[in-house]
Amino acid sequence: xRLILLVLALAxxxxxxxxxLLPIVPTAIGDPHPEGNxxxxxxHMDMMKHGRDLTLRExxxxxxxxxxxxxxxxxxxEDGAPVTYDNEKHFCRTCxxxxxxxxxxxxxxxxxxxxxxxxxxxxxxxDADSIAAYLARVAEESQ
Amino acid sequence: xxxxxxxxxxxxxxxxQLGGLMIAFILAALxxxxxxxxxxxxxxxxxxxxxxxxxHVFAIFLIVAASGALNVASIASVFGQKAxxxxxxxxxxxxxxxxxxxxxxxxxxxxxxxxLIVAMTTYNFSSIFAWNVLLYNGFIxxxxxxxxxxMMRKVDARWxxxxxxxxxxxxxxxxxxxxxxxxxxxxxxxxxxxIMAPLxxxxxxxxxxxxxxxxxxxxxxxxxxxxxxxxLIRLGRLLGIFAAAVLYFTAVQHLTNLYATEHGGVEWFIxxxxxxxxxxxxxxxxxxxxxxxMALVFLNPSRSSTMLASTLVVIGGIAQVYVIxxxxxxxxxxxxxxxxxxxxxxxxxxxxxxxSFYEILLGLGGxxxxxxxxxxxxxxxxxxxxxxxxxxxxxxx
Amino acid sequence: MTNRAELTRRDILxxxxxxxxxxxxxxxxxxxxxxxxxxxxxxxxxxxxxxIDAGKCDANCNDCVTACSTENGxxxxxxxxxxxxxxxxxxxxxxxxATGRTVSAPxxxxxxxxxxxxxxxxxxxxxxxxxxxxxxxxxxxxxxRYCMMACPFKARSFVHxxxxxxxxxxxxxxxxxxxxxxxVHRVDKGRIPACVEACEQAGHSAILFGDLNDPxxxxxxxxxxxxxxxxxxxxxxxxxxRYQNM
Numbered sequence: 001x002r003l004i005l006l007v008l009a010l011a012x013x014x015x016x017x018x019x020x021l022l023p024i025v026p027t028a029i030g031d032p033h034p035e036g037n038x039x040x041x042x043x044h045m046d047m048m049k050h051g052r053d054l055t056l057r058e059x060x061x062x063x064x065x066x067x068x069x070x071x072x073x074x075x076x077x078e079d080g081a082p083v084t085y086d087n088e089k090h091f092c093r094t095c096x097x098x099x100x101x102x103x104x105x106x107x108x109x110x111x112x113x114x115x116x117x118x119x120x121x122x123x124x125x126x127d128a129d130s131i132a133a134y135l136a137r138v139a140e141e142s143q
Numbered sequence: 144x145x146x147x148x149x150x151x152x153x154x155x156x157x158x159x160q161l162g163g164l165m166i167a168f169i170l171a172a173l174x175x176x177x178x179x180x181x182x183x184x185x186x187x188x189x190x191x192x193x194x195x196x197x198x199h200v201f202a203i204f205l206i207v208a209a210s211g212a213l214n215v216a217s218i219a220s221v222f223g224q225k226a227x228x229x230x231x232x233x234x235x236x237x238x239x240x241x242x243x244x245x246x247x248x249x250x251x252x253x254x255x256x257x258x259l260i261v262a263m264t265t266y267n268f269s270s271i272f273a274w275n276v277l278l279y280n281g282f283i284x285x286x287x288x289x290x291x292x293x294m295m296r297k298v299d300a301r302w303x304x305x306x307x308x309x310x311x312x313x314x315x316x317x318x319x320x321x322x323x324x325x326x327x328x329x330x331x332x333x334x335x336x337x338i339m340a341p342l343x344x345x346x347x348x349x350x351x352x353x354x355x356x357x358x359x360x361x362x363x364x365x366x367x368x369x370x371x372x373x374x375l376i377r378l379g380r381l382l383g384i385f386a387a388a389v390l391y392f393t394a395v396q397h398l399t400n401l402y403a404t405e406h407g408g409v410e411w412f413i414x415x416x417x418x419x420x421x422x423x424x425x426x427x428x429x430x431x432x433x434x435x436x437m438a439l440v441f442l443n444p445s446r447s448s449t450m451l452a453s454t455l456v457v458i459g460g461i462a463q464v465y466v467i468x469x470x471x472x473x474x475x476x477x478x479x480x481x482x483x484x485x486x487x488x489x490x491x492x493x494x495x496x497x498x499s500f501y502e503i504l505l506g507l508g509g510x511x512x513x514x515x516x517x518x519x520x521x522x523x524x525x526x527x528x529x530x531x532x533x534x535x536x537x538x539x540x
Numbered sequence: 541m542t543n544r545a546e547l548t549r550r551d552i553l554x555x556x557x558x559x560x561x562x563x564x565x566x567x568x569x570x571x572x573x574x575x576x577x578x579x580x581x582x583x584x585x586x587x588x589x590x591x592i593d594a595g596k597c598d599a600n601c602n603d604c605v606t607a608c609s610t611e612n613g614x615x616x617x618x619x620x621x622x623x624x625x626x627x628x629x630x631x632x633x634x635x636x637x638a639t640g641r642t643v644s645a646p647x648x649x650x651x652x653x654x655x656x657x658x659x660x661x662x663x664x665x666x667x668x669x670x671x672x673x674x675x676x677x678x679x680x681x682x683x684x685r686y687c688m689m690a691c692p693f694k695a696r697s698f699v700h701x702x703x704x705x706x707x708x709x710x711x712x713x714x715x716x717x718x719x720x721x722x723x724v725h726r727v728d729k730g731r732i733p734a735c736v737e738a739c740e741q742a743g744h745s746a747i748l749f750g751d752l753n754d755p756x757x758x759x760x761x762x763x764x765x766x767x768x769x770x771x772x773x774x775x776x777x778x779x780x781x782r783y784q785n786m
Contacts, residue, residue: 056677059582059669061728068708084704104257108678108713110706119709123730131749134732134740138748138758182619183701183714190623191697194685254683254698254715262682267664272686276662329775330656330692478647478693478771479786482634485642486599488627490694 023098026091030073041095044070067105071113085111147229147537149294149525152366158518161365165515172508175501176251184254187502192494193472197465198252201506204350204464205245205513206279206321207343210314211351213238213286215378216293217314220307225537226374230359232526235290237355237517238314239283244513246279248505271323278317285310294525318347325467332409333471338399342392346460349385353456356382358514360450362521363531371533372446379449383440386456389463390433409474412493413466420470423462432459469496581728584670587653587780588722589752590736591759591768592645595785596746597739599633599644604747607738608648611723612710619701626697628720629735634786643786646735646747649674649695649720650771650779657687657696666717672752672780673722681716688717692772695719722780752780 033040051063074091075082083090085106088097092111096103105111114120123130152158179187189196215234219227227234250259266273289306292298322343328334356378363370397414400406413420436452436459473494484491521527528535608629609615617625629648635641651674657666658674665681668674676687676696688696696719703713709725712718723733736749750759762768768782 052679054581056675056679057667057669059671059724059728060580062580108703108706108711108716110704110708110711112705114708119725119729119731121729127731129726129731129737131727131730131732134736135750135758137740138745138750141745142758142761180715184698185617185619185624185700190621190700191626191688192623192694194688194698249684254685254717255681258680258682261663261680262684265663265680267661269659270662270686272660272662272684324686327660328656328690330690330772472689476692476694479632479634480772480774481637482643483637484632485635486631486633488630488632488694489623490630490632494623 023094025094026074026076026089028073028091067109068114071111075113082112147535148529149229149232149527150529151523151525152362152368152518152521152527154522155365155367158365158522162515162518165511165518168504168511169508169515171504172251172511175504175508176256179252179501179505180256186499188497188499189502190494190496192489193469193496195468195472196496197469197498197502198248198505198509200461200465200468201509202245202248202252203321203468204461205241205248205509207318207347207464208350208354208460209238209241209245209347209513210282210318210321211347211349212241212355213310213314214348214352215355216289217307217311220289220293220304221311226377228537229528229531230355232290232293232524233359233362233517233521234355235286235293235310236520236524236526237358237513238286238351239290240516240520241351241354241513242279242282243516244509244511247512248509251505251508252502271320271327275317275320275324278313278320282310282313282317285313290526314347315344318344325471331471331476332400332406333413333467333474336396336399338392338396342389342396345385345388345392346463349382349389349456350460352378352382352385353453353460356449356453357457358517362518362527366527368527369530369532369535371531371536373533374531374536375446375449376440376444379440379444379452382449382452382456383437386433386436386452390429390437393429393433393463408477409471412474413470417470417473417493420466420473424466424470427462428459428466431455432457432462472496582669582671582673585753587672587752588727589651589672589750589759589780589782590722590733591748591750591762591782591784593746593748593784594643594645596744597644597646598742598744598746599631599642601742601744602631603738603742604646604735605629605631607734608720611707611726611734612712612721613703613705613707614697614710614712614718617701624700626699626718628697628718645783645786647693647695647771648735648781649722650693650777650781651720651722653778653780655777656690656692656775660686660690662686669724673724673727674719675721675724676717676719678711678713678716678718683715683717685717692775692777 047065048067051065052067054060054063055066070091071082076087076089076091077083078087078089085093087093090111092103123132125132127133187196213234215227216231216238218224219231250256253259262276266276268274285306289303289310292303292306319340322340325334326336326339356375360370397410400410413424415421417424432455436455439448439452439455473496475491475493478490612628614626614628629646631644631646633642633644636643651672653672655666655668655674658668660666662684663680663682665677665679666674666687667677683698685698688698696717698717699712699714701714706712710721723731726733732749736747739745739747748759748762750757752760752763754760762784763782766784768784769786770777770779770782
């Protein structure tokens with residue numbers, strides 16, 4: 001029914017009515033996407049799927065289109081904590097519930113911002129847990 | 144002798160009741176799947192040691208029986224035995240429905256049954272499992288076409304025979320594939336044997352014919368049709384030969400393993416020290432499912448012997464698949480040859496398995512799907528002859 | 541190198557074919573798109589591996605297991621039993637039957653060169669990266685558990701109940717199979733796996749991490765100098781995890 005109303009509203013060019021019917025997208029923090037919101041709304045799934053295959057299968061981690069990064073800006077906070085996908089206020093759910101598109105991401109991925117950003121950046125050689133520092137220690141030990 | 148006439152079976156109250164019962168089982172299975180989906184497999188008896196459980200036992204039994212249910216049609220079309228021809232259509236139909244029932248169980252037990260589309264569209268061709276998906280789908284298409292050709296009027300018998308040959312070759316490939324799911328598991332001492340393929344083929348001949356006979360007799364009784372003693376005794380004798388073939392391959396399988404010292408552990412486990420598995424092997428599989436039916440059909444050939452032998456072969460067959468699937472996993476992997484595991488994560492110990500209610504319901508649901516579909520097919524299609532009394536069965540030339 | 545700006549520029553809506561080719565043959569296609577030698581990602585020239593010195597491993601220490609569980613967020617099930625719980629890495633204590641000598645070591649995915657789990661997976665979800673790390677692509681895993689039947693090391697676990705609050709680097713969910721990833725999310729960022737770090741911090745340094753393809757790496761030198769074994773070497777799988785002093 002809502003869909004029919006929406007189609008009617010759009011067909012008759014009634015932007016005011018359409019605005020009432022469309023989902024209210026939670027506001028984000030951070031800089032806007034350089035590609036623009038329209039592009040992201042249309043293409044975010046392709047970008048993420050693309051990135052997911054490259055990252056998982058080829059180990060490419062600099063694609064800058066990962067699901068985890070979405071929540072850097074797009075986290076809905078309630079009672080001081082970001083809400084999970086179980087909550088209907090979750091950023092992804094506002095549109096996906098509306099469009100009745102079930103996403104499968106959060107069976108496996110966390111739906112809230114990362115607890116830390118430890119593994120975001122490349123390790124610096126001086127970091128104790130970097131491979132470089134480790135190999136230097138091992139080499140020293142074996143001498 | 145009259146001409147063989149195929150007619151839909153009558154909708155007797157008993158048929159409706161049985162259909163209702165099957166639907167109840169199917170609904171129960173769906174409830175079980177939904178519950179397991181919701182809670183995860185933690186509520187089943189399966190775990191990270193016994194990863195395949197009772198659903199897989201039912202599924203493999205049904206899939207193996209499916210290719211064997213085609214026996215009667217193959218004997219009629221490929222080997223030209225006229226006496227079997229009136230039953231060929233139903234044989235083909237039952238082969239398809241048993242396979243569908245078995246596949247339903249496999250699919251519904253997946254961790255992510257919602258991703259069936261992935262299994263159907265993404266293939267890894269080095270996986271025998273992926274090949275099996277193709278073999279199963281192909282079987283349904285080929286046997287479906289074969290059934291249609293059999294039912295069409297004015298089709299040259301050569302076309303039927305050609306379809307029958309293709310279906311027969313395909314069913315051999317299918318059972319080889321199913322056996323190889325286990326035979327190619329090099330890491331597990333209980334499997335890893337090329338003989339799994341011919342063993343599964345022998346099993347399919349026996350289980351499939353037994354299920355076919357039971358379903359045929361049930362449907363004939365339900366629809367008040369006649370089936371003669373001579374044809375049943377003849378089919379019973381064939382079942383006895385198939386049961387002997389299963390025993391033969393089983394004996395070779397175990398003797399070969401016994402000879403290799405490295406496989407001695409798993410062999411003595413199944414044959415002597417395995418508790419439930421040893422009991423299932425000797426008492427249910429070998430005696431009840433092998434020797435007893437052979438004795439019945441050869442020493443006392445009769446209508447009731449065939450019926451009882453079929454029942455025993457089915458019981459023995461389920462036990463055999465259980466011993467293969469569960470027994471093979473219960474025996475621990477030998478990851479550290481020469482060492483005894485003092486402490487570890489379920490290492491070096493016999494893994495235990497107790498099937499849950501959910502798994503039993505799912506397995507029975509698969510059987511119910513197969514039987515319901517077979518009954519429905521017989522109800523709406525002209526696959527069953529009106530009269531199989533001895534006077535009406537064509538003799539062989 | 542591929543980044544988001546490039547994805548966007550390529551107008552991914554129109555490039556269904558390009559998407560596939562990028563995924564299937566990244567190296568080649570990325571070059572075609574203007575990628576150069578600085579293309580990032582798993583290096584096919586490397587083969588990451590571990591050398592576990594059972595002589596240094598303390599039977600009473602469980603730090604590698606704890607570190608793995610913390611890093612990857614497994615090991616706290618609500619309704620599970622030890623039989624249903626996942627176990628990416630486990631400690632085993634063994635007694636040599638002939639001599640009575642006891643020895644202790646961790647066992648995890650052995651990251652085989654010829655992994656049976658990859659061979660048997662019907663959908664190709666079980667996979668091997670160019671640098672030899674064996675992973676489960678949970679996007680295409682259907683939860684059939686055939687890889688668990690095929691693994692000679694019992695390295696894989698099926699997730700038996702719903703999971704929440706996963707780690708960003710280790711997505712994991714109910715109904716799929718998982719195993720040690722060699723901390724691929726850390727390795728890709730130039731960090732050592734969590735178990736290696738924990739073992740070093742515990743003062744044992746029983747797990748040596750490195751590139752098996754680099755003859756100058758400490759792991760290659762150690763393998764060259766001292767005898768070592770692979771678990772189930774009879775299967776010819778050439779695991780990337782090897783053991784010393786077993």
